[in-house]
Amino acid sequence: MSISELDGLRILLVEDEYLPAVEVAEMLHLLGVEVIGPVPDLDSALNAVSDELLDGAILDVNLRGEAVFPVAERLLARNTPFLFATGYDEWVLPEKFRDHPRLTKPFDRLSLERVTAAALRRVNGG
Amino acid sequence: MNDVGPFRDGILEEESTPVEAPRAFNARPDGGLDPVIAEMPVPTIITDPNLPDDPIVSVNKAFLDLTGYSADEVLGERYDFLFGAGADPAVTAQVDDALRCNRDIVVDLQTYRKDGTPVRTALFVTSIFDRQNRPIHRLASYIEHRGTRGGPAEIDGVRPGGDAFPSLANDAREMIEANRRLVEANCALQETARATERLRAEAASARQALDAVLSSISDGFMTVDRAWRFTRVNAKAAAIAGLEPEVMIGRNVWDLFPDTVGTLLHRKAHFAAARRTPVEFEYFCPRLDRWFEYRFYPSSEGLTVLENDITARKAAERRQRVLTAELQHRVKNNLALIRSLSTRTLRRARSLEDFAAIFEGRLHALAVTQSLLSRGGAEEVDLHELLLDELLPYDAREGENLEIHGPEVLLKPKTAQLLGLVFHELATNAMKYGALVAGGRIEVTWTIEPTVDGGRLDWRWIEAGVSDIDRSASAGFGRDLVERGVPYQLGGASRFEIGSDGIRCVIQVPLTENVGKLRPGELAGQ
Known part of the structure; x- marks a missing residue:
């Protein structure tokens, strides 16, 4: 396997379900990513954004009944790239996040790599 | 002049060829005929044979000039009131007879002016008929023989009894024909006027009926003319606009509702009018904060507009969309x-067969939770029920090798999904290695421990009566899920222990809103 574009990056994974969280974390490991988390709830996600040096973040939208958008806002403020991983259609997202990169569940490792890399390039590139 | 000469026998009987009078010509007394005779130089009266005694209902100036009577004195009299006592009974009988038979007639008569002066006249009488050939009017003209006043004289210089009478008879025919043409022309005019009036009345009544229908329908209905002025606004449309219909009618749409200029509504209206094609669309009106469905139909007058408030439907659609999205x-x-x-x-998995068996079991565990969730659209799953359903494929019988005790707890979908998998894994282990073989038993109990934030579910799975448990083989996935x-x-x-007589599993989770709750009314810790 060639070295992925994500190799060596520190990416926060926010996902409130255990099994999918473990699986996506494993996929990211295989892509050479240093996974921060996974974390299942809003508080730990906000803490991670504050405490960790992040190259990017993958955000589940619904965290135990709470929307992840405060985390997204904080990442925007820090100019940290992120993408949503969700089963929701885009129109459920607030207007300002509608054009944001989005992974539709379920996804495989290839989509994860492609969309994550594109999302990270988007901010880093311009 | 008593000697009427050959005229005595020369009663001219026109063929009784009834005038094809238009059917509406039946109102009386008929002022409508007045203009016909008013300007005629020939002294003429009109009578109405459908009134008692066939009275005079109209008279012209020439007649009044000839006779010296005023109109008031003439109207209501019989046509023969000028004949005087000396009228020849044979002649008057002929006239009466002709009138009874509705024949036209010309006779030579002695008549008298108001001042008693005798006047020798030729009387022409013609009848006007309606469609059913019933006489509705008689037109009678009196032509004076010149120079007859005060005594016998010539007519136009021709001696009485001479060949003046054939000439007079010809004149009379022409006169009658002229009269008839005049009357026909007037009838046609009358008919046109009546038809117009009738159409106007029909249009008015149709309009009234239309207004009644329009005010009863639940949709807004409007028509606008080519200059975008409201020409018709029903009650609903006015109510939507928050105005009275009278206020809207005649006003320009875009002047009255300037906020719509430049909107979809404005564009669609112009499109429909310019292309003369119907359009149908949905429009959100920010001023009213409501959704409308519009239908524009071009007509010869302008546009017909149907307006339907679909705010409730849009809200329902939105709810449906949210539900669908959630699903x-x-x-x-x-x-x-x-x-x-x-x-x-x-x-x-050690092999594909191994994978198939294990995966099928786990998929089934998810399906069990899912079917409990989808049953009756429930948003929660009963813990006890979930446990029983997950244990159903195994040889677990409540009251024999299985004891279950705990208050009624309702679990949220994701909680139920995870715990369902946990129960499945525990049951699979128990089946393979533990309590569900060799006379063991399982006790599942739970309580709700009070905490500051709504209580905690303490759930325990305790196996007993198991010996010789194969520790090495057990519980990788189940243990991971629990721990x-x-x-x-x-x-x-949570805690997962493999004891000497079976597995002991303890799960403690806060009953937050997102995890689950005690069924309302249930006592904790029972």
Whole structure:
């Protein structure tokens, strides 16, 4: 396997379900990513954004009944790239996040790599 | 002049060829005929044979000049009131007879002016008929023989009894013909006027009927002319606009509602009018904060507009969309869960057959939760029920090798999904290695421990009566779910122990809104 574009990056994974969280974390490991988390709830996600040096973040939208958008806002403020991983259609997202990169569940490792890399390039590139 | 000469026998009987009078010509007394005779130089009266005694209903100036009477004195009299006592009974009888038979007639008569002066006249009488050939009017003209006043004289210089009479008879025919043409022309005019009036009345009544229909329908209805002025506005449309219909009618649409200029409504209206094609669209009106469905139909007058408030429908559609999105979301999450479950199972499987058996069991465990959730659209799953359903495929019989005690707890979907998998894994282990073989038994109990934030579910699975448990083989996935999955996903703490007589599993999760709750009215710790 060639070295992925994500190799060596520190990416926060926010996902409130255990099994999918473990699986996506494993996929990211295989892509050479240093996974921060996974974390299942809003508080730990906000803490991670504050405490960790992040190259990017993958955000589940619904965290135990709470929307992840405060985390997204904080990442925007820090100019940290992120993408949503969700089963929701885009129109459920607030207007300002509608054009944001989005992974539709379920996804495989290839989509994860492609969309994550594109999302990270988007901010880093311009 | 008593000697009327050959005229005595020369009663000219016209063929009784009734005038094709238009059918509407039946109102009386008929002022409508007045203009016909008013300007005629020939002294003429009109009578109405349908009134008692066939009275005079109209008279012209020439007649009044000839006779010296005023109109008031003439109207209401019989046509023969000028004949005087000396009239020849034979002649008057002929006239009466002709009138009874509705024949036209010309006779030579002695008549008298108001001042008593005798006047020799030729009397022409013609009848006007309606469609059913019933006489509705008689037109009688009196022509004076010149120079007859005061005594016998010549007519136009021709001696009485001479050949003046054939000439007079010809004149009379022409006169009658002229009269008839005049009357016909007038009738046609009258008919046109009546038809117009009738159409106007019909249009008015149709309009009234239309207005009644329009005010009764629940949709807004408007018409606008080519200059975009409202020409018709029903009650509903006015109510939507918050105005009275009278206020809107005649006003320019875009002047009255300037906020719509430049909007979709404005564009669609112009499109429909310019292209003369119907359009149908939905429009949100910010001023009213409501949704409308519009239908524009071009007409010869302008546009016909139907307006329907669909705010409620739009709200329902939006709710439906949200529900559908939520369902989609759950389906996709479930697929993601199944995906991770299969990845996980595949990694630990010793063979494809091994994978198939284990994965099928786990998929079934998810399906059990799902069917409890989808039953009656429930948003929660009863803990006791979930446990029983997950244990159903195994040889677990409540009251024999299985004891279950605990208050009624309702679990949220994701909680139920995870715990369902946990129960499945525990049951599979018990079946393979533990309590569900060799006379063991399982006791499942739970209580709700009070905490500051709404209570904690303390759930215990305790196996007993198991000996010789194969520790090495047991419980990789189940143990992981309990030890890591439950704290990660539900918060709280858990313990998984393999004891000498079976597995002991303790799960403690805070009953937050997102995890589940005690059924309302249920006592904790029972």
